[in-house]
Amino acid sequence: xxxxxxxxxxKLLLACARExxxxxxxxxxxxxxxxxxxxxxxxxxxxxxxxxHKRETSPxxxxxxxxxxxxxxxxxxxxxxxxxxxxxxREAAFGDPRFxxxxxxxxxxxxxxxxxxxxxxxCANPRQVQVGVHGLYLVRGGRSGVLLPQVPVEQGWxxxxxxxxxxxxxxxxxxxxxxxxAKLYTFTAVVFGEA
Numbered sequence: 001x002x003x004x005x006x007x008x009x010x011k012l013l014l015a016c017a018r019e020x021x022x023x024x025x026x027x028x029x030x031x032x033x034x035x036x037x038x039x040x041x042x043x044x045x046x047x048x049x050x051x052x053h054k055r056e057t058s059p060x061x062x063x064x065x066x067x068x069x070x071x072x073x074x075x076x077x078x079x080x081x082x083x084x085x086x087x088x089x090r091e092a093a094f095g096d097p098r099f100x101x102x103x104x105x106x107x108x109x110x111x112x113x114x115x116x117x118x119x120x121x122x123c124a125n126p127r128q129v130q131v132g133v134h135g136l137y138l139v140r141g142g143r144s145g146v147l148l149p150q151v152p153v154e155q156g157w158x159x160x161x162x163x164x165x166x167x168x169x170x171x172x173x174x175x176x177x178x179x180x181x182a183k184l185y186t187f188t189a190v191v192f193g194e195a
Contacts, residue, residue: 004041004190005041005116005190005192006039008039009039009041009042010114010192012033012035012036012039012042012082013042013081013082013085013114013116013192014112014114014192014193014194015033016032016033016036016082016085016086016089017050017085017086017088017089017112017114018089018107018112018194019031019032020085020086020087020089020090021089021090021093021102021107022107024090024093024094025102025104025107030086032086036082041081042080042081042082043080043081043082044080044081045076045077045078045079045080045081045084046076046077046080046081046084046116046117047073047074047075047076047077047084047116047117047187048073048074048077048081048084048085048088048114048115048116048117049071049072049073049074049088049114049115049117049148049189050071050072050073050085050088050089050091050092050112050113050114051068051070051071051092051112051113051114051115051193052068052069052070052071052092052093052102052110052111052112052113053066053067053068053069053110053111053112053113053193054066054067054068054069054106054109054110055109055110055111056109066111069099069102069106069110070092070093070096070098070099070102071092071096072088072091072092072095072096073088073115073117073146074088075117075120075137075146075187076117076119076120081116085114085116089112093107111193111194111195112193112194113191113192113193113194114191114192114193115135115148115149115150115189115190115191116189116190116191117135117187117188117189118187118188118189119187120137120185120186120187121185121186121187122183122184122185123136123184123185123186126163126177126178126184127159129159129162129163129186131152131153131157131158131159131162132149132150132152132153133149133188134149134186134187134188135147135148135149135151135186135187135188135189136162136163136166136184136185136186137184137185137186137187138166138167138169138170138172138176138177138182138183138184138185139170139182139183139185140170140172140176140177140179140181140182140183141172141181143170143171143172144170145166145167145168145169145170145171145172146166146169147162147165147166147169148189148191149187149188149189149191150189150191152165163177166184
């Protein structure tokens with residue numbers, strides 16, 4: 001990514017995401033910290049994803065596990081990064097069609113992860129994709145799918161599995177990324193979350 005997000009800026013973005021969700025749950029206007037304007041990187045237009053992970057106790061009694069509770073994002077944005085994060089946080093909590101809207105009291109069981117995205121580049125050679133570095137965006141025949149850079153690491157996928165799964169995510173047969181009419185893009189991300 002062409003910019004860095006300092007630990008202070010990360011903390012500010014995470015606080016904005018949480019306040020965006022809390023204010024919606026409480027039915028009030030958000031009360032965001034005003035110091036976002038002091039950080040130029042937060043005012044830059046930038047795509048971002050906000051992911052909610054739910055902390056759960058393992059049925060085996062061997063400690064805590066986590067499960068996805070919502071994830072929504074934009075590959076690119078005309079809004080400043082801080083505003084994109086605010087909007088995507090609400091969408092991850094209340095608009096992800098895979099999950100029911102977050103209920104009061106449920107947010108305390110969740111932690112927030114933010115992925116701020118670099119601009120996308122057309123990938124001329126899929127064999128040059130670096131697992132854990134590059135996110136993938138595949139477009140073919142009116143279908144598309146995206147996987148963030150951290151997903152193949154979390155799933156333990158090698159490059160071939162990663163390339164096949166982006167096809168599955170787009171609702172396409174495996175190997176579709178090699179089709180002449182397919183467009184495979186790569187991007188990087190600054191990924192950070194709550195402890």
